[in-house]
Amino acid sequence: MKKSYKIYSAIMFLMLFIPGILVLIMPGRDFSANENRYLDKLPEINAQEIFSGELQEKVSDAFNDQFIVRDFMMGLSTSFKKTIGFKDIGGVYLAKDKYYIEKITDNDIKKDQFVQNLMHLSYFAEKQKAEVYTMLVPSPGTALNGKLPAFAPFYNPDSVYNTVNTILGKQGIIDLREVLGKSSNKNNNGNLYFKTDHHWTLQVAYAAYNEYCKTAGLKPQDYNSFNPVKVSGNFYGTLYSKVIDFTAEPDSIYAIQTSQTDNAELDCDGKKRTGIYDKEYLDKKDKYAYFFGGNYGRVDIKTGKNAGLELLVLKDSYANSFVPFLLKDYSQITMIDARYYNNSIIDITSSGNYDHILILYEINNFAGEKNIYKFIK
Amino acid sequence: MVFSSIIFLCVFMPIVFIAYYLCPAKVRNLFLLLASLFFYAWGEPVYILVMLFSTVFNYFAGRLVMMFKEKLMPVKAKTTFIISIIIDTSILFFFKYTGFFIQIINSTGFSQIPLINIALPIGISFYTFQTMSYIADVYTGNAKAQKNIINFAMYVCMFPQLIAGPVVRYGQIEKEIYSRKLSSENTALGFQKFITGLGKKVIFANQAGALWEEISTVTASGNSVLLAWLGAIAYTFQIYFDFSGYSDMAAGMGQMLGFHFPANFNYPYQSKSITEFWRRWHISLSTWFKEYVYIPLGGSRKGFLRQTLNLFIVWTLTGLWHGAAWNFVIWGIYFFIILFIEKCFLLKLLDKIPKILCHLYAMFFIICGWIIFACEDLNSLGSYLKTMAGAGVPLINNYAMYKLYTNILLLLIMAVCSTKLPVYVLGKLAGRLKLNEIAGFWIRAVFTFIILITSMALLISGSYNPFLYFRF
Numbered sequence: 001m002k003k004s005y006k007i008y009s010a011i012m013f014l015m016l017f018i019p020g021i022l023v024l025i026m027p028g029r030d031f032s033a034n035e036n037r038y039l040d041k042l043p044e045i046n047a048q049e050i051f052s053g054e055l056q057e058k059v060s061d062a063f064n065d066q067f068i069v070r071d072f073m074m075g076l077s078t079s080f081k082k083t084i085g086f087k088d089i090g091g092v093y094l095a096k097d098k099y100y101i102e103k104i105t106d107n108d109i110k111k112d113q114f115v116q117n118l119m120h121l122s123y124f125a126e127k128q129k130a131e132v133y134t135m136l137v138p139s140p141g142t143a144l145n146g147k148l149p150a151f152a153p154f155y156n157p158d159s160v161y162n163t164v165n166t167i168l169g170k171q172g173i174i175d176l177r178e179v180l181g182k183s184s185n186k187n188n189n190g191n192l193y194f195k196t197d198h199h200w201t202l203q204v205a206y207a208a209y210n211e212y213c214k215t216a217g218l219k220p221q222d223y224n225s226f227n228p229v230k231v232s233g234n235f236y237g238t239l240y241s242k243v244i245d246f247t248a249e250p251d252s253i254y255a256i257q258t259s260q261t262d263n264a265e266l267d268c269d270g271k272k273r274t275g276i277y278d279k280e281y282l283d284k285k286d287k288y289a290y291f292f293g294g295n296y297g298r299v300d301i302k303t304g305k306n307a308g309l310e311l312l313v314l315k316d317s318y319a320n321s322f323v324p325f326l327l328k329d330y331s332q333i334t335m336i337d338a339r340y341y342n343n344s345i346i347d348i349t350s351s352g353n354y355d356h357i358l359i360l361y362e363i364n365n366f367a368g369e370k371n372i373y374k375f376i377k
Numbered sequence: 378m379v380f381s382s383i384i385f386l387c388v389f390m391p392i393v394f395i396a397y398y399l400c401p402a403k404v405r406n407l408f409l410l411l412a413s414l415f416f417y418a419w420g421e422p423v424y425i426l427v428m429l430f431s432t433v434f435n436y437f438a439g440r441l442v443m444m445f446k447e448k449l450m451p452v453k454a455k456t457t458f459i460i461s462i463i464i465d466t467s468i469l470f471f472f473k474y475t476g477f478f479i480q481i482i483n484s485t486g487f488s489q490i491p492l493i494n495i496a497l498p499i500g501i502s503f504y505t506f507q508t509m510s511y512i513a514d515v516y517t518g519n520a521k522a523q524k525n526i527i528n529f530a531m532y533v534c535m536f537p538q539l540i541a542g543p544v545v546r547y548g549q550i551e552k553e554i555y556s557r558k559l560s561s562e563n564t565a566l567g568f569q570k571f572i573t574g575l576g577k578k579v580i581f582a583n584q585a586g587a588l589w590e591e592i593s594t595v596t597a598s599g600n601s602v603l604l605a606w607l608g609a610i611a612y613t614f615q616i617y618f619d620f621s622g623y624s625d626m627a628a629g630m631g632q633m634l635g636f637h638f639p640a641n642f643n644y645p646y647q648s649k650s651i652t653e654f655w656r657r658w659h660i661s662l663s664t665w666f667k668e669y670v671y672i673p674l675g676g677s678r679k680g681f682l683r684q685t686l687n688l689f690i691v692w693t694l695t696g697l698w699h700g701a702a703w704n705f706v707i708w709g710i711y712f713f714i715i716l717f718i719e720k721c722f723l724l725k726l727l728d729k730i731p732k733i734l735c736h737l738y739a740m741f742f743i744i745c746g747w748i749i750f751a752c753e754d755l756n757s758l759g760s761y762l763k764t765m766a767g768a769g770v771p772l773i774n775n776y777a778m779y780k781l782y783t784n785i786l787l788l789l790i791m792a793v794c795s796t797k798l799p800v801y802v803l804g805k806l807a808g809r810l811k812l813n814e815i816a817g818f819w820i821r822a823v824f825t826f827i828i829l830i831t832s833m834a835l836l837i838s839g840s841y842n843p844f845l846y847f848r849f
Contacts (some may be wrong), residue, residue, distance in 0.1 A: 005564065005566075009568055010477050016386050019387050060384045063388070067383060072839065073834040077840060078578075108600070150778075150782065151782065
């Protein structure tokens with residue numbers, strides 16, 4: 001019996017102590033691609049921080065972040081929570097068919113910010129000579145409502161879209177709810193959004209392109225004529241990073257291949273490039289950044305197509321997989337992401353020569369966006 | 378430092394325990410004192426001075442009281458005793474109740490004293506109660522004054538029970554301060570107890586706490602009776618598993634160090650009355666109040682009226698001990714009223730009705746009590762109780778159904794584990810299978826292994842991990 005006691009205690013002490021020692025002696029990890037965030041590292045010793053207790057907190061945080069088998073432990077934690085019956089982890093629903101869907105409740109929609117943003121947008125649109133189109137894409141949880149766990153709370157999209165219509169009027173609004181509803185019925189796999197990421201898929205970006213063409217008076221082309229190809233079959237997106245689940249299935253990323261996608265001349269915040277895709281990202285965690293190399297404040301695209309029209313897109317990252325479809329319809333496209341752009345946007349429109357202006361955001365992103373005021377700055 | 382953290386589990390605990398076992402017996406107390414000071418200073422690098430002052434002060438006060446007693450000078454002994462109790466209470470009052478007190482004065486409207494912001498040193502309520510029990514024990518002759526300041530400081534500052542109890546009275550471990558037996562059995566069984574406590578805290582209390590945290594912030598428009606009750610039940614489990622988990626961790630580490638701490642919880646949610654509940658909940662604190670407040674005030678020996686007054690005093694103080702706010706006072710008086718009614722006639726009545734009704738009766742008032750405890754703001758307390766009663770909200774809503782079906786398994790497991798049932802069934806099963814001692818030990822060992830890994834996974838993933846004792 002004594003021997004059992006001794007063996008047990010030794011095992012337990014080693015189990016605790018070995019990871020502790022390893023954290024202390026191993027070089028720290030800076031970034032977790034899996035979780036898509038920077039990790040806390042052991043801090044430098046600093047007397048002032050010791051007395052305020054800050055240093056101790058930093059050390060405690062670092063021990064969590066630098067734990068040797070951290071990724072495995074994260075997965076284990078998720079497995080435990082799933083076993084016990086939890087259906088949302090870290091603000092993400094564990095939805096049916098291995099979908100992860102961001103949990104957005106009525107309380108998460110910040111009404112004041114939303115209305116203010118719409119007012120800014122409305123003011124901006126009034127000042128334009130160009131045609132202004134607004135496409136506020138439904139949240140994944142709205143379009144994939146049937147995949148949410150039973151009784152799972154989600155915000156009411158009708159009241160949100162009613163607010164949009166009340167403030168902007170119906171002019172130039174491209175409402176995708178019906179189209180997405182049809183696509184999700186037609187194809188029961190949904191395939192509207194990535195399973196592990198908060199973005200939409202190429203197929204549904206194409207459906208949105210179709211609607212856009214109808215509204216803007218352009219002639220849509222057949223999906224296959226764009227030559228869509230699978231560029232990655234191993235994409236674990238942002239929602240996966242929030243959950244870290246052993247049983248997650250990777251997504252595939254499709255992208256279109258046309259002479260414009262390969263030959264367009266780009267100026268991304270001063271960096272010049274040919275071709276809209278950045279292959280480097282296919283080897284990294286954030287594979288969605290394959291489209292345009294991620295988000296820039298301003299991207300000017302000379303499409304190489306002499307279509308005679310110019311387009312300005314005010315957008316979030318949803319536009320990155322959508323804009324490729326439009327390369328053949330415009331000679332020049334400018335994309336502005338207000339989060340990273342600090343000059344006046346209304347100046348661009350008065351000095352530029354744009355025929356069309358497209359506002360493209362996922363609607364919850366738009367509602368909470370703090371930079372829409374830059375439209376009219 | 379908190380027990381439920383990776384740095385405590387993977388660095389502090391192994392280093393301190395292994396070094397402690399390697400220490401010669403003579404310097405173990407000193408080593409334990411230094412380790413405890415490091416442990417405390419990690420979270421309170423400045424306020425450790427308060428604890429050190431309190432320690433040194435009570436050490437000398439104890440010796441003075443002892444000296445006067447030995448020299449047969451009872452008046453001086455009594456004066457020293459009273460002065461030191463006043464100083465101990467003043468320190469506690471200053472750090473814990475100044476803000477509350479100023480608020481009360483200001484609310485009378487006679488004056489407007491500016492509020493000063495005094496942070497509450499962690500564990501001050503626990504160590505102050507320990508030092509006061511020491512002085513009282515020395516004065517009444519239940520214990521001898523400790524002559525060695527290292528031994529005394531070790532008793533006051535010992536890290537296992539320093540921040541969340543149990544309140545270990547000096548007399549209870551006096552002998553073990555001088556000599557205690559280390560054995561592989563105590564280490565192994567203490568380890569298992571520690572991990573059971575860790576699991577209670579991290580696996581149960583934290584998950585229940587996350588549920589309560591979410592529900593307690595739901596506004597009236599999204600609320601329902603079912604949701605409010607789910608929240609209340611979640612909090613009921615959170616506070617039990619958090620507190621008893623901490624006590625188990627303390628007792629487990631105490632055992633590993635060779636001490637035997639008093640039991641602090643005895644399946645309180647199994648109670649059939651509130652009287653019984655308070656015999657099973659936070660036993661070390663109730664005992665303290667009984668021994669050092671209730672009995673010295675005369676207890677039940679001075680007539681019914683006086684006894685009622687004594688009970689009222691004890692329960693108001695018990696409420697205030699838990700935090701400096703009105704809801705804690707209300708919480709204490711709430712239990713005074715129920716206990717008073719039970720004493721008068723209800724206990725006899727409860728004896729005659731089916732047991733299941735007694736359990737329901739007790740749980741109902743326990744759960745309502747925890748809501749008073751949880752809502753520091755009296756307005757939110759009022760609206761929460763109204764929601765539970767169904768005023769202006771539907772019986773059931775979607776959100777409640779979602780929370781119910783995603784948490785029902787957790788709640789059921791916690792309900793079973795808060796009773797003696799698992800221990801009883803497993804014991805029977807082991808008897809049936811005729812398991813020998815070694816096999817039984819290793820089965821428990823595997824179980825603790827799983828609990829440890831799961832707890833560490835939850836801690837590392839940054840799941841909700843609150844510290845509830847900052848106001849104690």
